[in-house]
Every structure is written in C-alpha cells, then in structure tokens.
Amino acid sequence: xxxxxxxxxxxxxxxxxxxxxxxxxxxxxxxxxxxxxxxxxxxxxxxxxxxxxxxxxxxxxxxxxxxxxxxxxxxxxxxxxxxxxxxxxxxxxxxxxxxxxxxxxxxxxxxxxxxxxxxxxxxxxxxxxxxxxxxxxxxxxxxxxxxxxxxxxxxxxxxxxxxxxxxxxxxxxxxxxxxxxxxxxxxxxxxxxxxxxxxxxxxxxxxxxxxxxxxxxxxxxxxxxxxxxxxxxxxxxxxxxxxxxxxxxxx
Ligand code: G3P
Ligand code: MG
Numbered sequence: 001x002x003x004x005x006x007x008x009x010x011x012x013x014x015x016x017x018x019x020x021x022x023x024x025x026x027x028x029x030x031x032x033x034x035x036x037x038x039x040x041x042x043x044x045x046x047x048x049x050x051x052x053x054x055x056x057x058x059x060x061x062x063x064x065x066x067x068x069x070x071x072x073x074x075x076x077x078x079x080x081x082x083x084x085x086x087x088x089x090x091x092x093x094x095x096x097x098x099x100x101x102x103x104x105x106x107x108x109x110x111x112x113x114x115x116x117x118x119x120x121x122x123x124x125x126x127x128x129x130x131x132x133x134x135x136x137x138x139x140x141x142x143x144x145x146x147x148x149x150x151x152x153x154x155x156x157x158x159x160x161x162x163x164x165x166x167x168x169x170x171x172x173x174x175x176x177x178x179x180x181x182x183x184x185x186x187x188x189x190x191x192x193x194x195x196x197x198x199x200x201x202x203x204x205x206x207x208x209x210x211x212x213x214x215x216x217x218x219x220x221x222x223x224x225x226x227x228x229x230x231x232x233x234x235x236x237x238x239x240x241x242x243x244x245x246x247x248x249x250x251x
Contacts, residue, residue, distance in 0.1 A: 013251075018034050047125065173218065221242060
C-alpha cells in the first residue's frame with residue numbers, strides 16, 4: 001500500500017462512502033473494498049446518534065440502508081449495534097454493522113488510507129456537538145496530512161476553523177451543490193483547502209476559475225469516464241466516485 005499523499009497533491013479519485021458501488025455505503029466493508037481496489041482515500045459521512053455517539057452514516061433515517069426504521073437522532077449506541085447495515089445492499093453483507101467513528105478511524109489508520117470526512121448535519125442537529133465530539137477523535141488517529149474535514153454546513157466549518165485556526169493543522173473542504181456567488185470570500189474567511197462541487201451543476205468557466213485559485217476543485221459524484229476526463233481537463237484536483245475502478249487510468 002502506498003502511503004497517503006501529502007494533501008498538496010490530492011488523490012485523483014476518492015471512494016465515495018467507501019467503495020459504495022460494490023459494498024454497502026459508509027461501512028467497514030466498503031472501506032476494506034476501497035482499499036482492496038487500490039483506492040488511497042475514502043469519503044465518509046459522520047453524524048451523532050441521539051446519545052452523542054459518532055457513527056458513519058449518511059441519512060437522517062435508517063430506512064434506506066438497513067431494514068430498521070426511525071431516525072438516527074432517536075437511536076443510542078446499544079440499539080445501533082442491532083442495525084444490519086449490509087443486507088439491504090446484498091445478502092452476503094448480512095450483519096455488517098453500522099460503523100462507529102472509532103472503529104472506522106482504526107480501520108482507516110491500519111489500512112494507511114486518507115480520509116475526507118464529511119460532517120453531515122441534517123435538519124435540527126447541532127453542529128457544535130458534532131464538531132466537539134468528532135474533531136479530537138480524528139486528530140488522535142490521523143495526522144493533518146492524512147485527512148480533510150468537509151461539510152455543506154457553514155456553521156460546522158466555522159466551528160472547525162475556530163477550534164484549529166491554522167489551515168495547515170486542519171484542512172477544510174467547503175461542499176456545495178453549485179458554486180456559491182461569494183465563493184472567493186467564503187474560501188478566504190474559512191481558510192479552506194478545497195471546494196467540493198456537484199459536477200452536474202458545474203460549468204467550465206466556474207471550474208476553471210476555482211482551479212486557477214489557491215483552492216483545489218473537487219467534484220462529486222463522478223462515475224462516468226467521459227465526465228471524469230472533462231473535469232480533469234477543467235482543472236479538477238480530485239473526483240469523488242462511487243466506483244473509482246470505472247475511472248482507472250484517466251488522470
Ligand atoms: O462529499 C461529497 C458528497 O458526499 C456530498 O454529498 O450527499 O453524498 O454526502 P452526499
Ligand atoms: Mg458525503
């Protein structure tokens with residue numbers, strides 16, 4: 001396994017929610033699969049259960065990715081252990097647990113992967129609680145060069161920066177569905193390392209403007225070689241993909 005690259009050279013592709021095209025998203029199995037496929041970085045979503053336990057999960061609810069029902073905000077660690085996060089994806093993943101942040105960090109560390117950790121805030125959830133809980137746990141496991149904190153939620157990004165004012169100690173990625181009108185100001189205020197944009201709403205002049213700035217352009221969620229080629233040509237530093245194997249040898 002190659003060592004994770006220094007963050008000045010982001011990997012050309014990051015595995016979205018682990019290797020989510022081929023394993024249940026955001027699980028330990030998906031991260032092992034990403035590693036086995038040769039990926040060097042993974043993107044994962046972190047949020048808190050109702051009792052404050054940090055877990056790797058995308059949705060506000062359990063329904064889409066398990067056979068359980070209900071909201072994460074109503075779940076505690078004990079009940080979370082009974083969630084089967086695997087068999088809805090495929091029967092052979094039956095019993096795959098909902099990953100705690102701690103278990104996931106241990107795996108990422110052991111496999112030598114880099115981590116783009118998305119601080120996921122659904123409606124009504126508390127950004128300060130998420131940041132206060134997650135930041136020290138990640139920093140205990142990974143050096144600043146091995147991870148990137150990203151979020152759609154500006155309150156979370158500002159809280160992260162307040163905790164770690166030095167941009168070299170904490171790399172921040174601003175996620176948005178489309179390029180914000182004031183993106184230069186936002187990036188400057190946050191000392192952001194990268195802007196993560198939905199490729200479907202990204203136009204060439206916008207992409208080229210970001211790529212020409214000190215802020216790296218990251219595009220999600222890119223699964224087609226044709227789109228990947230176009231985005232690299234526009235200056236994208238990295239693409240977030242459900243299926244990095246489909247994009248092999250493009251950059
Ligand atoms: O981090 C990029 C991408 O993961 C953002 O969207 O909904 O997949 O978390 P989502
Ligand atoms: Mg995400």
